Structure formats: structure tokens, C-alpha cells
Amino acid sequence: xxxxxxxxxxxxxxxxxxxxxxxxxxxxxxxxxxxxxxxxxxxxxxxxxxxxxxxxxxxxxxxxxxxxxxxxxxxxxxxxxxxxxxxxxxxxxxxxxxx
Numbered sequence: 001x002x003x004x005x006x007x008x009x010x011x012x013x014x015x016x017x018x019x020x021x022x023x024x025x026x027x028x029x030x031x032x033x034x035x036x037x038x039x040x041x042x043x044x045x046x047x048x049x050x051x052x053x054x055x056x057x058x059x060x061x062x063x064x065x066x067x068x069x070x071x072x073x074x075x076x077x078x079x080x081x082x083x084x085x086x087x088x089x090x091x092x093x094x095x096x097x098x099x
Contacts, residue, residue, distance in 0.1 A: 063099065067092035 025033075049068055052060040071088035074080070 063092065063095045067095055
């Protein structure tokens with residue numbers, strides 16, 4: 001069971017990587033692919049920060065929204081995922097401590 005689930009998880013990730021590693025993608029394709037991680041992260045964050053129980057609600061997530069501001073600044077300034085996560089965690093912890 002573990003080997004089967006590992007293969008099912010591994011195959012869709014490795015096969016495209018192997019196929020694309022042998023191809024020379026045009027510059028437009030490379031530029032387009034660079035936006036995918038940012039788009040995925042933005043979609044995940046927007047859903048977490050702006051929705052509560054499937055409804056748009058800014059008041060229930062006010063602390064999280066405030067903590068996102070320094071995290072976004074760090075993300076733009078450093079382009080470091082680690083730094084962004086640490087800034088968000090520290091910001092939210094400080095806000096929860098103060099409020």
C-alpha cells in the first residue's frame with residue numbers, strides 16, 4: 001500500500017519533470033512558468049485571509065490580515081519564502097500577544 005501510494009504521488013511529479021528537462025522551452029514559456037508559484041501562493045493566501053466558512057469576511061480575520069502586511073513587505077523586499085513565513089509567524093504572534 002505504501003509503495004503504491006508513493007508511486008501514485010511520485011509519477012505525476014517526476015514524469016513531467018523528465019519530459020520537460022529534455023525540451024528547450026521558448027522564452028515566453030519560461031517567463032510564463034515563473035509566475036506559477038506566485039499565483040498559487042496568492043490563491044492560497046487570499047482564500048485563507050479573506051474567506052471565513054466559505055464567505056467573504058474581513059472582520060473575523062483582522063489579525064491575520066494585519067500580520068500579512070509585514071509578511072508581504074518581506075516577500076517583496078527579499079523574495080525569500082523562509083523570511084516571509086518567519087515574518088508572518090512573528091507578526092501574528094506579536095499581534096495575538098498584544099491584543
